Amino acid sequence: MRRQLSIGSELIDEAVLIARRDASHGIGAALCFSGLVRGSEDSVQIGGIEYEAFSEMATHQFHRLFDELERRWPMIESVRLVHRVGWVPVGESSLWLEVLSPHRAESFAAGQWLIDEMKRVVPIWKRIQKG
Amino acid sequence: MRRQLSIGSELIDEAVLIARRDASHGIGAALCFSGLVRGSEDSVQIGGIEYEAFSEMATHQFHRLFDELERRWPMIESVRLVHRVGWVPVGESSLWLEVLSPHRAESFAAGQWLIDEMKRVVPIWKRIQKG
Amino acid sequence: MIVNVQFWSFFKELAGCDRSSFNVSPGTTVGQLQDLIAARFPKLSGLRGSTLVAVGVDYQPAHHVLSENDLISIFPPVQGG
């Protein structure tokens, strides 16, 4: 399985990421998920979220998850994941994920599983900033 | 819920579709799925798939599904769906779907449900073309 | 009364045509029309268990009663995506 991981402060440009997609002719399903910063948290208006990452551990934990994902869904050809850190204004993406696989079912299952697991073990934290 | 449906023979350009995304500040989840034509069907190499649609009925059935989707997941803000018809070469997208919602869970659930239901009721058929 | 039938996907090849008209009595149901279609197009008769039927743009069950000038669509399982 090809893997591409990026944890950094640059804007996530989904159109550019998709334009760079490299899918073999065995791929029938391309699933993308983008997590956007919403304008309110717990009914309070916010201007954005400051994300803090323990980058070295986050990278290690993401690769452990990719290993496990590959064991669970060996047909998946590629996973690309970008997590933005630092200040992310409302409306912009903090997380982008792409899963390429022969069939749809495993792309959805693996994508959901990876995000659930990320929220359990990858050391990244939010700090809400009032708008 | 905003809905945008297109059934036509033009190339599906996912990067362009994403650049045109119109998400409010209530949106936290943008799920996109692209169905690509694979290089083989039942272990036989193919050059592409010819899709035939009963367009008037397909449009009606898609809108019935959008109505039902809105009943099941009232928080979803937008669904965009493009189904290409006519000749689609291997490696190109025949289906593109985007679901915008406040939270991730319903975007995945609704996206999977919509594709499953489409494959049950929307009158579009494939004709495999040997490569 | 006249009703029109159109075939989709490989049902066109099996029927040998895209469309066909039937003169049926008022009160004829979808199921009864399917009997007439099977008689006229024997290659379709064996596929009846997996045949989908729409009247206009909506699926209809066998007991649905047809109206004059209805356009009935007959097709195999759909395969979009």
Added chain:
Amino acid sequence: MIVNVQFWSFFKELAGCDRSSFNVSPGTTVGQLQDLIAARFPKLSGLRGSTLVAVGVDYQPAHHVLSENDLISIFPPVQGG
């Protein structure tokens, strides 16, 4: 032996610092180190039930035995995405 502890997210504010060193006996476990941390940083003690502990870049349970110069990370539940 010396082990180093670093705090993340709002645990930094509660501890009042980013890092702290502890001189512990060989054989000290993660759980025993947490007792020492709670004693030195009382504001963290009440959150122990929801505290995550890593040694280096891996999570470790309370019975894990520490080594000299280990870097232990102490943080609240993660919130990526």
